Amino acid sequence: MDAAPPKHVRVTLAMIAASTGVSIATVSKVLNGRSDVASTTRALVQDALREQSYAPFAPQRPGPVTHQTVEVVVDGALSAYSSEVVQGVIDAGAQSGVGVVVSSPFGRGSNAAPERPVVWAQTLTAAGRRAVIAITSVLIAEQLSALSRVKMPLVVVDPINLPRTRMTSVGSTNFAGGMAATQHLLDLGHRRIGYVGGPAGTACNRARMHGYRAAMEAEGVPVPPGLVAAGLNFDYTNGMAEGGAMLDLSEPPTAIFAASDEMALGVIEAARVRGLRVPQDLSLVGFDDTPLARFASPPLTTVRQALWEIGGVALRTALRLAAGETIASHHVELATTLIVRGSTAPPAPTW
Numbered sequence: 001m002d003a004a005p006p007k008h009v010r011v012t013l014a015m016i017a018a019s020t021g022v023s024i025a026t027v028s029k030v031l032n033g034r035s036d037v038a039s040t041t042r043a044l045v046q047d048a049l050r051e052q053s054y055a056p057f058a059p060q061r062p063g064p065v066t067h068q069t070v071e072v073v074v075d076g077a078l079s080a081y082s083s084e085v086v087q088g089v090i091d092a093g094a095q096s097g098v099g100v101v102v103s104s105p106f107g108r109g110s111n112a113a114p115e116r117p118v119v120w121a122q123t124l125t126a127a128g129r130r131a132v133i134a135i136t137s138v139l140i141a142e143q144l145s146a147l148s149r150v151k152m153p154l155v156v157v158d159p160i161n162l163p164r165t166r167m168t169s170v171g172s173t174n175f176a177g178g179m180a181a182t183q184h185l186l187d188l189g190h191r192r193i194g195y196v197g198g199p200a201g202t203a204c205n206r207a208r209m210h211g212y213r214a215a216m217e218a219e220g221v222p223v224p225p226g227l228v229a230a231g232l233n234f235d236y237t238n239g240m241a242e243g244g245a246m247l248d249l250s251e252p253p254t255a256i257f258a259a260s261d262e263m264a265l266g267v268i269e270a271a272r273v274r275g276l277r278v279p280q281d282l283s284l285v286g287f288d289d290t291p292l293a294r295f296a297s298p299p300l301t302t303v304r305q306a307l308w309e310i311g312g313v314a315l316r317t318a319l320r321l322a323a324g325e326t327i328a329s330h331h332v333e334l335a336t337t338l339i340v341r342g343s344t345a346p347p348a349p350t351w
Contacts, residue, residue: 020048031126046119054122069099070318071124073134079235080262080290081307082135085157088311089133096319098130121146131318133157153321155314158204168321170314170332174204177303177336178211178257181285184301184338185255186219189346190283194227194253196242196263198234205230208259208287227253234259239266247274247282254347255283261292264300264343279345289339298342306334 016027022041030037030045037045048054072089074082086102093100120143124132131153144167147154156169185193195212198205209228216223226249231238239258246253247270258264264286271282278284278298286293289304313332320327 016045016048016052016054019052020044031123046116049122050116050118053118068097068130068319069101069128070315071129071132072100072102073132074102074104075134075136076233080292081234081260081288084288084290084307085135085311085314088308089315090311091308092312092315096315098315098319100315101129117142117146118149121150121152124152125150130322131155133314133318134159153318155318155321157310157314158202166330168317168327168330170310170317170334171204172305172310173333173336174207175211175214177287177305177338178208179215180211180336180338181208181257181287181303182212182215184340184344185257185283185285186215186221188255188283188344190253190255191221192224192227192251192253192255193221194243194246194256195229195259196239196246196256196267197228197230197259198238198263199232200230205234205259212257224251231263234263236262236266236269239263240270241266243267244270244274247271247276253282255285255344257285257287259287261286261288261290261296261300261302264302265292265296268296268343278343281348283344283347285344293339293341296343301341301344302339304337304339306336310334 017023020027022045026037026041027045030042031049070089070093072086074086076082078086086100090100124147129152132147133155135157136159144154154168156167158171159167159169182193182195193212193216195209197209200206212228213223226246229242229246231242239260239262243256243258243263243266246256256264256267258267264284267282267284268278271278271284276282284300286300286302287305288307289302290307293300293302313334317327317332
């Protein structure tokens with residue numbers, strides 16, 4: 001492969017094609033993620049794109065732009081939570097005349113290796129994306145640098161990690177929501193209250209757990225060992241496992257605050273298989289207020305996140321960044337609200 005051109009020379013598709021011995025059409029297919037390219041050829045072209053720092057010309061926008069698209073990256077399978085956020089993005093996009101493309105994290109597919117960050121970012125630019133919205137995704141410095149290099153705006157919803165303090169993000173008042181959930185259980189008379197959380201290192205989980213601890217401390221109620229648990233994900237399976245372990249303690253909790261509705265449903269199942277009734281034997285509060293909360297049996301008391309609205313705010317913020325506007329805050333939090341339903345009640349009498 002030929003050496004990279006001098007930095008002052010803009011790399012073109014023809015130069016990439018010449019250096020790899022393939023046609024310009026093949027290079028274009030690789031950039032656009034077409035499947036009709038041999039894997040060895042694709043790897044060869046992607047190496048050349050990276051080594052020669054190819055960056056496609058951004059489309060000129062002298063006036064109103066039509067057929068704009070925004071890439072929404074969702075980590076893992078769509079859940080009740082992420083589906084609500086994505087729907088908010090789609091609806092806000094329709095109002096703004098912007099298309100929305102939903103994809104797996106950074107070019108990953110079920111049968112394909114992840115693309116190099118620089119190739120992934122270049123592919124987005126070549127496809128005409130105006131911005132990227134990432135939902136509960138792990139972000140690494142190379143991915144952020146690649147997006148910055150092609151001047152692709154990024155907005156993150158509930159980031160798993162925060163590699164840059166000024167990364168633009170949208171979320172909820174998780175701390176206040178955690179306090180409200182726990183205070184509700186305290187007001188009902190519960191004192192042995194457990195917290196079943198998601199991944200320990202995630203910002204939203206930490207905030208919800210700190211809200212729980214703050215409410216317990218304000219009431220002078222200690223948190224015994226074993227009443228705070230962290231799972232691998234905010235899902236049903238982890239809720240059932242962590243909740244079950246908590247219910248198997250010699251002194252189990254009379255109430256549990258779960259960090260998501262899906263986890264709360266897992267706790268309900270863990271209680272059921274142990275012969276416990278909700279709310280007669282165990283009160284339970286979730287977090288999110290997805291449709292799962294309303295369809296649960298009994299209907300779930302939960303902390304409502306404005307998930308649809310969060311998606312809309314993320315979309316509008318991304319478009320403002322793409323238009324070169326200055327935003328007032330790099331992090332926006334939408335208010336949470338406690339929704340009381342049938343899964344909470346005063347603790348059963350001990351006599």
